[in-house]
Amino acid sequence: MMLTESGKGSRILRIEGGLPLSGELRVYPAKNAALPILAASLLTEEPITLLEVPRLRDVEVMLELLAHLGTHYAWEGRTLHLHTPEIQSTHAPYELVGQMRASFIVWGALLARVGEGRISLPGGCAFGARPVDQHVKALKALGAEVVEEEGTFYARKTRPLAGRVVFDLPTVGGTEQAMLAVALGGEATLVQAAMEPEVEDLGRFLGMLGVEVRGLGSPILHVRGARRLGGGTYRIIPDRIEAGTYLLAAAATRGALTLTQVRPDHLDALLDKLRQAGHRVEVGPDWVRFTAAKHPEPFHVEAREYPGFPTDLQPIVGAYLATVPGQSAITDRVYPDRFTHVGELARMGAELYLRDRTLVVNGRRLHGAQVKALDIRAGGGLVVAALAAEGVSEIEGVYFLERGYEHLEERLRSLGARVGVAEVPLALAAD
Numbered sequence: 490m491m492l493t494e495s496g497k498g499s500r501i502l503r504i505e506g507g508l509p510l511s512g513e514l515r516v517y518p519a520k521n522a523a524l525p526i527l528a529a530s531l532l533t534e535e536p537i538t539l540l541e542v543p544r545l546r547d548v549e550v551m552l553e554l555l556a557h558l559g560t561h562y563a564w565e566g567r568t569l570h571l572h573t574p575e576i577q578s579t580h581a582p583y584e585l586v587g588q589m590r591a592s593f594i595v596w597g598a599l600l601a602r603v604g605e606g607r608i609s610l611p612g613g614c615a616f617g618a619r620p621v622d623q624h625v626k627a628l629k630a631l632g633a634e635v636v637e638e639e640g641t642f643y644a645r646k647t648r649p650l651a652g653r654v655v656f657d658l659p660t661v662g663g664t665e666q667a668m669l670a671v672a673l674g675g676e677a678t679l680v681q682a683a684m685e686p687e688v689e690d691l692g693r694f695l696g697m698l699g700v701e702v703r704g705l706g707s708p709i710l711h712v713r714g715a716r717r718l719g720g721g722t723y724r725i726i727p728d729r730i731e732a733g734t735y736l737l738a739a740a741a742t743r744g745a746l747t748l749t750q751v752r753p754d755h756l757d758a759l760l761d762k763l764r765q766a767g768h769r770v771e772v773g774p775d776w777v778r779f780t781a782a783k784h785p786e787p788f789h790v791e792a793r794e795y796p797g798f799p800t801d802l803q804p805i806v807g808a809y810l811a812t813v814p815g816q817s818a819i820t821d822r823v824y825p826d827r828f829t830h831v832g833e834l835a836r837m838g839a840e841l842y843l844r845d846r847t848l849v850v851n852g853r854r855l856h857g858a859q860v861k862a863l864d865i866r867a868g869g870g871l872v873v874a875a876l877a878a879e880g881v882s883e884i885e886g887v888y889f890l891e892r893g894y895e896h897l898e899e900r901l902r903s904l905g906a907r908v909g910v911a912e913v914p915l916a917l918a919a920d
């Protein structure tokens with residue numbers, strides 16, 4: 490995967506660590522809720538307004554894809570207006586889909602709206618196998634004809650899609666794909682559906698358009714589409730992964746942080762671990778106040794589907810635990826090989842090793858180093874480690890951080906961190 494970000498070269502994030510973070514942050518809306526909702530906007534010919542959309546690279550990529558398929562869009566500050574009077578192409582090409590996995594679910598939306606869709610295998614963060622067999626299984630179970638040829642999938646329907654989908658495992662994207670596929674005139678019961686808050690948010694958005702969705706937040710969903718969908722104005726849920734990243738940064742630097750416009754219930758698994766470690770955590774309806782313990786205890790983490798500990802915070806909690814004296818252990822039941830950050834953390838002095846897909850961490854004081862982010866949350870982990878480390882760190886792969894963290898540099902600075910972005914000339918940039 491290329492890390493070179495522009496013709497000019499590559500950017501690095503330079504962090505002078507060792508300062509406790511302190512202050513207040515308003516949590517931004519969730520990338521992983523915004524992306525499927527953007528794909529779902531293809532379902533209706535009525536205008537849609539999304540309030541407070543994260544201005545992230547992934548959102549820009551999705552908008553480029555939607556524009557290719559026929560969507561007109563306009564930003565008004567952080568408000569996004571979308572309108573797809575008609576679909577102009579049923580083909581989602583590799584150049585666009587290859588950049589980001591979440592784009593794959595426009596397939597279901599195309600199938601619902603115009604009866605067919607052609608899409609390339611998705612790209613996205615590479616931290617182990619990320620198959621799409623459950624997406625294909627769902628569409629077939631609903632009655633679609635699906636053909637795969639050399640990494641391109643073609644689906645069409647000859648009658649309204651309907652049926653019962655029994656997923657082999659809970660999949661966020663697979664569940665969202667099936668929800669979109671039946672949203673126009675179809676009907677589905679989804680068994681072992683994903684229960685993530687982002688799936689629930691998509692369900693509520695579809696509800697606003699006129700789709701009947703029952704069972705949200707449970708593993709059995711009933712979705713009944715309407716013959717024609719409306720439009721409307723929708724506000725996306727706060728980003729629990731962004732919120733968790735900043736909390737872990739405050740914990741790693743033994744600082745204090747108040748988060749506002751957050752959903753504390755979406756962070757239960759993390760907040761429980763932080764309390765278990767001895768940190769002080771207070772919550773209100775839409776805020777979290779965190780004060781770090783000076784000498785926190787280590788703990789074990791097993792990342793699982795929601796409401797378990799999120800896999801997207803697993804590399805980040807690993808970075809935090811690398812700063813906590815004592816032994817911790819981390820496993821990931823969702824992506825068992827999501828450990829691209831481990832070698833990089835070791836360069837910062839972390840003592841950690843993988844045994845039978847368990848990461849054992851012996852926490853200690855870290856030191857600054859030159860490291861490389863190889864995916865979005867590995868990058869989040871390296872930022873957390875660098876903030877806690879003694880001395881200067883330079884993190885390559887700003888591209889990945891920009892996929893998921895809006896205004897990262899400014900937000901960290903507002904909390905007292907010493908952070909800057911520097912451009913590395915092309916000759917020195919990594920690829």
Ligand SMILES: CC(=O)N[C@H]1[C@@H](OP(=O)(O)OP(=O)(O)OC[C@H]2O[C@@H](n3ccc(=O)[nH]c3=O)[C@H](O)[C@@H]2O)O[C@H](CO)[C@@H](O)[C@@H]1O
Nearest residue numbers: 521591618619620621622623624660661662663800801823
């Ligand atoms: C844009 C977005 O929302 N991304 C999130 C989404 O990814 P994504 O939707 O890709 O993740 P899934 O929930 O589908 O993946 C969960 C598990 O199911 C497996 N699987 C999935 C589909 C399939 O067809 N076959 C299959 O075997 C995956 O390999 C993985 O082991 O949920 C993941 C799990 O919470 C998060 O890490 C990602 O940040």
Ligand SMILES: C=C(OP(=O)(O)O)C(=O)O
Nearest residue numbers: 590591613614801865866
């Ligand atoms: C892995 C992530 O995104 P994607 O599924 O798009 O790769 C993420 O948001 O942590």
